[in-house]
Amino acid sequence: MPVDNIQKAKSKGLLQTQRQNSAGMITSRYDSDTEGQLPAPFRSKLHHLFGQIEKEFETLYTENLHLQDKVETLQERLDAYMAVDKSISEPLETVDGATKAKRSASHISQKIKKSYIASTSRLVSSFRQAAPAYTVVKSFHGHKDGVWEVNTSKLNPQIIGTASADHSARIWNVETGLCLLQYLGHAGSVNAIRFNPVKDRVVTTSGEGTAHIWSPQVSISSMDALRAQSSEDDLDMSDQCETNEENPDQPTTLRTPLRELIGHHSVVIAADWLNFGGQAITASWDRTAILFDAETGANLTVLKGHDQELTDVRAHPSQDLVVTSSKDTTFRLWDFRDPNMPVTVFQGHNQ
Structure with a gap:
């Protein structure tokens, strides 16, 4: 097996181990029962809210892992494409072939960047308050109860x-x-x-x-x-x-x-x-x-x-x-x- 492939396998195994450890840390952080001075209803409500946050993080984390796998696959394809394109374009020594190869590589690179930015921005946007689909025309104030x-x-x-x-x-x-x-x-x-x-x-x-x-x-x-x-x-x-x-x-x-x-x-x-x-x-x-x-x-x-x-x-x-x-x-x-x-x-x- 070539050295490059061995290094990639090791890196991939290390990455999977880190992912598993990270997932375990996220789960264990909220699974532990912490006795406090809060009344039972408040503690129950907090556990419910933390559970919802945990589910959101788990969903985003899973999506992020899939996207990272896609990024790695695309990167491998890009490297292979560039290597093949380089071996073909070097004997020809034509300006048009080199320009085409550079444009194709740039296009794939931009695609990878957009996918990664979209995946990371989802985590932030999911916690932002969505803009209301209505406009308040007038408020009426005067009542002192519901x-x-x-x-x-x-x-x-x-x-x-x-x-x-x-x-x-x-x-x-x-x-x-x-x-x-x-x-x-x-x-x-x-x-x-x-x-x-x-x-x-x-x-x-x-x-x-x-x-x-x-x-x-x-x-x-x-x-x-x-x-x-x-x-x-x-x-x-x-x-x-x-x-x-x-x-x-x-x-x-x-x-x-x-x-x-x-x-x-x-x-x-x-x-x-x-x-x-x-x-x-x-x-x-x-x-x-x-x-x-x-x-x-x-x-x-x-x-x-x-x-x-x-x-x-x-x-x-x-x-x-x-x-x-x-x-x-x-x-x-x-x-x-x-x-x-x-x-x-x-x-x-x-x-």
Whole structure:
């Protein structure tokens, strides 16, 4: 065996040994149990994160080994090609042949460099945060706790409403990002907010077990506009809204609802408008949904059948159809068009 081949075999064997040792060091570094002062949940989370990092490194390390093998193979081919090309081009002693051989060697060399750079840069780029595929147009600030729901008005696309765990609901101007009104009538977390499709009304639900109907139409500059937008049978809004005269940029505060919908015995998680906004339907953790008259607040129908807490309720925009969903893994379609109110139960989910 030629000396060069013996040296290559030895180098390759040494390289494989180094790779195995490196892989062993990486594995043993995170496999050892280290007792510390961290609580068990934090220690478990850290082990999980280190495990993910270890898997990423193992994948990249394996790819790097394959690429190194390819680089070595290409380098051997390049050396052999250059040797053959040299033996052919020397007797010919032509300028064109030498130039062609140099270009071919340069092309292969550049190919090797690009492959190696791509493999090494992957390790760095995998830990960089990817650029977001979206652009933030506007942020809305004001709530002091989690925001459970955001909804838009069908009558006025320029306003949106938010329901928050800070016991408040807010009405916002989409263009300016300013809060126009904050509703503080609930004593618990506000879980949902839905705009009436035909009137300037909003229904909100709360963890206190009630739902409130109130008017989202306010004027920051003058309370006269608010009174003009309210119908004659509404409550006197002058006693409900509070404006900050010292700081006009502060939102108007509303504390008293037009209607309070009472009947549930647990958290009211969602609500929607039915019968073109003439009725409101609520969903609760007491496993029931209740249909209310939106004008009087009277309890019309109690929907029973779910085995666990309800999670949402949605009404058809033009038909008297309602869908309720529950933690019992089912959702139900209630048909109010039929006096017997048939119910269709949909099954298939396992959570």
